[in-house]
Amino acid sequence: MSASPHAAGSTETRQVYLFATCVIDLFAPQAGVDVVEVLERLGVTVHFPAAQTCCGQPAYTTGFPEEARKVAAAQLDLFPEPWPVIVPSGSCGGMLKQHWPRLFADDPARRVQAESIAARTVEFTDYLVNTLGFRLDAPAASGAPLRVALHTSCSARREMGTLGCGRALLERLPGVERVEHGHEAECCGFGGTFSVKHPEISAAMAADKLDALTASGCESFVSADCGCLLNLNLSLEKRGAALRGQHIASLVRARMDGAAS
Amino acid sequence: MSAASLPQADARVSPEDFKQRSHESLHDAHLRQSFRGAMDFLVERRALQFPDLQAFNTLRKLGENVRQHALAQLPDLLERLEARLTELGVAVHWAETPADANRIFLDIARRHAATLMVKGKSMVSEEIGLNHEMAAHGVECIETDMGEYILQLDGDRPSHIIMPAIHKTKEDVAAIFHEHIDGAPLSDDVNELIAIGRRALREKFASAKIGVSGVNFMVAETGTLALVENEGNGRLCTSVPDVHVAITGLEKVVDRLEHVLPLYALLPKSATGQAVTTYLNLITGPRRAGEKDGPREMHLILLDNGRTQAYREARFRATLQCIRCGACMNHCPVYTRVGGLSYGTTYPGPIGAIISPHLMGLQSTRDLPTASSLCGACGDVCPVGIPIPDMLMKLREAGRHSVAESITPPAQALVGQGSVRRAGEVLAWRAWRVLYSHAALYRLFAWLAPRLRWLTPAWQGGWTASRAALKPAPRSLREQLARRRAGRTVPGR
Numbered sequence: 076m077s078a079s080p081h082a083a084g085s086t087e088t089r090q091v092y093l094f095a096t097c098v099i100d101l102f103a104p105q106a107g108v109d110v111v112e113v114l115e116r117l118g119v120t121v122h123f124p125a126a127q128t129c130c131g132q133p134a135y136t137t138g139f140p141e142e143a144r145k146v147a148a149a150q151l152d153l154f155p156e157p158w159p160v161i162v163p164s165g166s167c168g169g170m171l172k173q174h175w176p177r178l179f180a181d182d183p184a185r186r187v188q189a190e191s192i193a194a195r196t197v198e199f200t201d202y203l204v205n206t207l208g209f210r211l212d213a214p215a216a217s218g219a220p221l222r223v224a225l226h227t228s229c230s231a232r233r234e235m236g237t238l239g240c241g242r243a244l245l246e247r248l249p250g251v252e253r254v255e256h257g258h259e260a261e262c263c264g265f266g267g268t269f270s271v272k273h274p275e276i277s278a279a280m281a282a283d284k285l286d287a288l289t290a291s292g293c294e295s296f297v298s299a300d301c302g303c304l305l306n307l308n309l310s311l312e313k314r315g316a317a318l319r320g321q322h323i324a325s326l327v328r329a330r331m332d333g334a335a336s
Numbered sequence: 337m338s339a340a341s342l343p344q345a346d347a348r349v350s351p352e353d354f355k356q357r358s359h360e361s362l363h364d365a366h367l368r369q370s371f372r373g374a375m376d377f378l379v380e381r382r383a384l385q386f387p388d389l390q391a392f393n394t395l396r397k398l399g400e401n402v403r404q405h406a407l408a409q410l411p412d413l414l415e416r417l418e419a420r421l422t423e424l425g426v427a428v429h430w431a432e433t434p435a436d437a438n439r440i441f442l443d444i445a446r447r448h449a450a451t452l453m454v455k456g457k458s459m460v461s462e463e464i465g466l467n468h469e470m471a472a473h474g475v476e477c478i479e480t481d482m483g484e485y486i487l488q489l490d491g492d493r494p495s496h497i498i499m500p501a502i503h504k505t506k507e508d509v510a511a512i513f514h515e516h517i518d519g520a521p522l523s524d525d526v527n528e529l530i531a532i533g534r535r536a537l538r539e540k541f542a543s544a545k546i547g548v549s550g551v552n553f554m555v556a557e558t559g560t561l562a563l564v565e566n567e568g569n570g571r572l573c574t575s576v577p578d579v580h581v582a583i584t585g586l587e588k589v590v591d592r593l594e595h596v597l598p599l600y601a602l603l604p605k606s607a608t609g610q611a612v613t614t615y616l617n618l619i620t621g622p623r624r625a626g627e628k629d630g631p632r633e634m635h636l637i638l639l640d641n642g643r644t645q646a647y648r649e650a651r652f653r654a655t656l657q658c659i660r661c662g663a664c665m666n667h668c669p670v671y672t673r674v675g676g677l678s679y680g681t682t683y684p685g686p687i688g689a690i691i692s693p694h695l696m697g698l699q700s701t702r703d704l705p706t707a708s709s710l711c712g713a714c715g716d717v718c719p720v721g722i723p724i725p726d727m728l729m730k731l732r733e734a735g736r737h738s739v740a741e742s743i744t745p746p747a748q749a750l751v752g753q754g755s756v757r758r759a760g761e762v763l764a765w766r767a768w769r770v771l772y773s774h775a776a777l778y779r780l781f782a783w784l785a786p787r788l789r790w791l792t793p794a795w796q797g798g799w800t801a802s803r804a805a806l807k808p809a810p811r812s813l814r815e816q817l818a819r820r821r822a823g824r825t826v827p828g829r
Contacts, residue, residue, distance in 0.1 A: 095813050097772070101785055102806065104813035111817065123817050126775035134765050136710055138732030141743045142769040149773040181744070229711035262669050266709025273355075273707050274798025279362050279673050280709070281802065305806065312804035 089119045091202070092160045094150075096167045096301065097129035103301040106322030110163045110199055113327050117207055121161075124153035130170040135178070137268045144178050151188040159206070160192055163199040163324060164300050165231025171196040173234050198231065200240040200299050200323060210247040211330055218333050222252045224293035226284070226307070226320065228300035229262050241299055241323060248330045256291035258283070265306035281310045289318060296320040349493065351680040351692060354703040358674035367503060371675050374502050378666040381609020382717070398598040400721035403657035406590045410647060413556040413589045414638070420559035424621030426634045430586075434464035437583060437639050441466060441548075444581055444635060445475045450545040453581075454537075456563070456570035457481035458550030459497050459660065460583050460639055463682040463695070466548070477548065478540045480569035482533050489516040495676030497683060498607045498662040503675060537569070547573035547631065551584035552659070553599055554636075557592045561636065563617040564603055566610075571617055580622070580631035586638040587647070587656035599659055602719035606661035642695040642751070649746050651730055655690050657720045662687075664714035664724060670707055679704065686714035690727040698735045698752030705731040736761070782812040 091114065099107040111121050127150055131143035147170075154160055162168035175189040203209040225245060231237045245253045264270065264280025271277075285307060288296050297320060298304050304320050311318055361367055386392040406413055418428045431437035445453065453470065455461060455477055467488065470477040479488040483501035487494060490512045494500030501509070510524040513532050520532045549570055553562040561582055563570050574580045590596060604610040623630035646652045665671040665685025676684035681692040681701070689704040705728045714724040733742070735756030739749045746753070771777055785808040792807045799806060811819075 100782060100813045101808045104809045104811060104816050107813035108816055108820070111820075123814070125779070125814060125818075128772040128775065128778045131772075134768065136729055136732075137765070138729065138734075138736045139765045140733060142765045144743070145769050146772040149775065229709070229713075233712040233716065260713075262709045262711035262713070264669070264709060266711070269706065269709045271798045273358075273670075273703075274801050275359055275362055276670055276673060276707065277709070277798075278802035279368075280669050283673075306803065309803035309806065313800075313802060 089207075090156070090158045091119055091121055092154050092156075092158050093121050093123045094127060094130070094154075094160050094162045094167065094171065094196075095123065096162065096164045098167075098301045098305065099163065102305055103322065106163060106301055106304075106324055109322065109324040109328040110161070113203070113324055113331065114161070116331060117203075117209065119207070122156075122158070127153055130167045130175075131178070132167060132170040132174075133267050135170065135174060140178065147175055147178055147189075148185060151185055151192070154192055154195070158195070159197045159202065160195045161197055161199055161202050163322065164302070165198055165228045165235045165237055166300050166302055168196055168198045169230035169234030198235045198237045198240070198299065200244045201235070201237045203327070204240045204243045204247070209244070209327075211249055211327075218250055218330050220250050220252065222254050222292060222294050223326065224254050224256045224288050224291045224296040225323075226263060226288070226296055226298040226300075226303055227259075228298060228303050231299055232260065237299065241297075244323060244327065245297075248327065251326070251330065254291045254293050256293070257287040259287075263303045263306055265302050267302070270306060277306075278310070281306055285310060285314070285316070285318075288320075289316070293318075295326075297323040297326050299323050349677075349680045351696065351701045351704055353680055354678060354707065357680060358678040358707075361674045361678050367675055368673060370503065370505065371672055374499070375666050375672045378499075378609060382606060382663060382666070383609075385605035385609050385611060395598060395601060396719055396721055399602045399659075399719050400657065402590060402595045402598055403659070403720050404654075406595070407587065407647065407653055407656055409591070410587070410589070413591060414586060417554055417556040417559065417589055420556065421621075421636060424559045426559065426621055426636055429635060429637045431464075431637055431639045432641070434639070434641055437464045437637050438466065438469040440635075440637055441470065441581065441583075442473055442475070444579065445470070445473075445546060448545050448579055450579075451475055452540065452544045453477040453546040453548050454480050454540050454544040454573050454577065455484075455548035456550065456565065456573040457484055457500070458548065458583060459494075459682055460550055460585055461548060462494060463641060464583075464639065466583075478537070478544070480537050480540070480567075480573060481565075482530065482567060482569075485533060485537065486512055489513070493677060495684065496662060496665060497660055503677065541572050541576050544577050546579045546581060547575075547577035549574050549580065549582050551582050551588055551636075552603065553596050554584065554589045555591075555593050555596060556589055559620055560593060560596075561617075561619045562596050562600070563619065564600065564613050564615070565617070566608075566614045568615055571615055574617060574619055575630050578631055579633045579635070580619075581635045581637065582619075583637040583639060585643055586640055587643050587658075599720075603659055603661050606663040606717065606719040645750060646691070646694040648748065649750070651744075651746075652690075652694070652727065654722050655694065655727060657722050658687055658691065659720055660687075661719055663717040663719065667713040667717050669709070669711060669713065674707075686724045686728075687722075690722075690724055690731060693731050693735075693750070693752070697755075698731065698750060699755040700752075702735055702752075702756045705735065779814070782814055786811050786815070 095107045114121050131147035135143035172193045176193050179185040179189045225241050227238045263284045264277040421428050429440045467477045479485045486501045486509050495503045506524045513520045514522040517536050551561045552564045604613045622634035646655045664687050668686050671685040679688050681688050693701045708728050710725045712725050734750050738754035739745045789808045794805050796805050
């Protein structure tokens with residue numbers, strides 16, 4: 076293994092919780108498997124509390140905070156140890172970090188739990204780059220040259236501040252070249268229930284994003300958010316286009332394996 | 337040209353038709369392209385004015401504080417403003433509704449036997465439908481902002497609060513001027529078009545008895561009305577005619593004159609990417625004894641029209657911090673694609689989606705708060721820190737819950753509170769809640785769904801209109817992780 080697993084000098088075993096998100100659990104499990112695989116190869120012990128379901132965001136953003144609160148409340152007891160809670164999604168991470176404490180503002184006991192989790196919530200690429208100091212060495216072993224575009228979700232950019240982490244992570248993968256695409260900072264049009272309440276506007280946004288990605292000349296694209304990826308990949312499938320996106324963890328794992336992607 | 341000969345903007349436009357109109361706009365390639373181009377230009381110009389994010393955040397905090405300081409003592413400031421203006425000889429009028437405001441305008445016009453008003457750019461006058469109402473009573477109210485003038489000639493409506501005619505090309509303008517201005521040649525030379533417009537408007541300025549303006553900031557301390565503009569028409573409207581009538585929303589007040597400074601530092605940079613505007617008019621009372629110009633009579637009309645509802649509810653009060661720069665619409669991926677006219681409201685875009693429900697009720701505006709992916713671009717650029725995405729979520733909630741059903745009930749029901757509640761949606765979220773808050777039930781579901789994935793419908797409503805169907809993976813993550821752990825002969829890695 077040619078990765079430098081830990082920040083210099085650290086030898087103790089790192090333990091983390093994984094909050095995998097409901098989208099990954101049912102619709103994009105490979106991303107979750109790859110997150111676990113990458114973390115374990117870097118010497119991190121990953122705990123996946125089996126009772127986890129969803130952060131509550133879909134109801135929360137649609138105007139049903141009580142439903143969101145009940146679902147979020149069911150997660151609060153699952154992360155008792157003081158370990159980081161790794162979330163492979165800027166969007167769900169933002170829900171835990173920014174919105175859970177507010178959701179339980181008038182419930183002192185749960186608020187303490189929510190604030191504790193919020194303080195420990197770390198988005199996957201942030202953890203790799205800033206906590207583990209991850210870097211893949213030995214370009215010869217890490218696969219053929221690859222041009223990828225990076226789609227940073229709006230929540231990753233604004234609620235988690237992890238735009239720089241995604242970029243840094245790609246820089247640390249030898250042979251991987253990150254290409255920019257037009258209107259890169261713009262939303263892909265997913266927006267949870269927005270995509271079904273205003274399907275035409277959502278589709279127009281997704282179409283423009285796909286055009287920009289295609290025009291960038293990338294061979295594939297990555298994102299740290301599976302909501303965006305489902306929106307974009309299923310739109311590409313409907314178009315009959317060959318281009319696909321994958322979770323950034325899957326690319327990291329592939330480069331660790333030395334495969335082309 | 338008489339009042340009767342001016343085409344009138346369609347008064348029936350309503351936010352209820354948002355979906356239909358946005359559908360049409362999305363299929364109008366020319367409109368899509370011109371909006372995208374114009375918004376990209378404005379986004380770029382603004383970015384050049386705020387090169388340092390930290391400096392922007394500091395200035396924005398100052399702007400936010402000034403507006404919050406004013407709103408925290410709004411009734412008091414309005415009383416002080418009224419007293420100060422009265423001392424200066426300005427008549428202050430309070431209008432609860434658009435109809436009240438129009439009545440006040442008509443009274444003033446009748447008192448002066450005026451048949452012509454010249455008007456500087458004012459979204460509040462748009463809100464009350466002033467041109468239409470005055471025309472109905474034989475008073476011609478002429479727009480003098482070039483963009484608004486173009487729209488008035490064409491019987492069209494503003495699609496942006498700062499650049500109202502942004503949806504018109506120069507060819508459109510050429511045709512409109514040629515058709516509606518006597519003797520105007522058909523020219524698509526921009527300078528010549530501006531000259532044609534100016535000549536036509538000069539005659540109006542010279543003959544109008546009443547000049548109408550909006551207000552950007554009202555200063556309680558001094559009774560000063562600040563008016564920000566580029567074309568000089570605002571200065572003409574407020575200084576040439578004998579009577580000046582200003583109209584604005586009652587939230588536009590600030591405490592002290594110095595409070596205008598940070599707001600002015602933020603407004604043109606955020607709106608048009610200008611460091612300063614060509615004109616900043618500070619109007620403090622009508623012509624004084626011995627002065628050679630300025631109006632002899634001055635009025636200020638303060639419109640409520642639902643603003644007190646936003647003021648009353650602490651969670652919605654930040655809505656009133658707005659200084660109407662339009663940056664939220666320039667940066668909005670939805671506005672950029674559907675254009676301002678789709679909204680069917682005076683104020684389009686993100687700010688329109690959070691203020692219109694207070695002005696018009698939650699029911700007719702029901703599609704506006706949901707027409708956002710909550711991407712957060714609007715909140716990022718708002719120069720006074722309005723948490724627009726949060727407000728959108730709270731309005732979604734208010735539309736779907738009566739006061740009794742609310743998790744944190746409002747002091748008083750909003751107009752249209754709970755009117756968007758649909759049994760199907762409520763039931764769906766209840767079922768979702770039961771499923772996702774019971775681990776054992778969810779585990780069963782996560783086991784079943786992959787095994788029944790062949791039952792996934794190919795048609796999934798709006799989702800599959802432009803996407804392939806969403807299907808569960810063959811095995812859930814939890815199952816794969818469980819197998820992975822069980823299958824290991826050597827624990828660890």
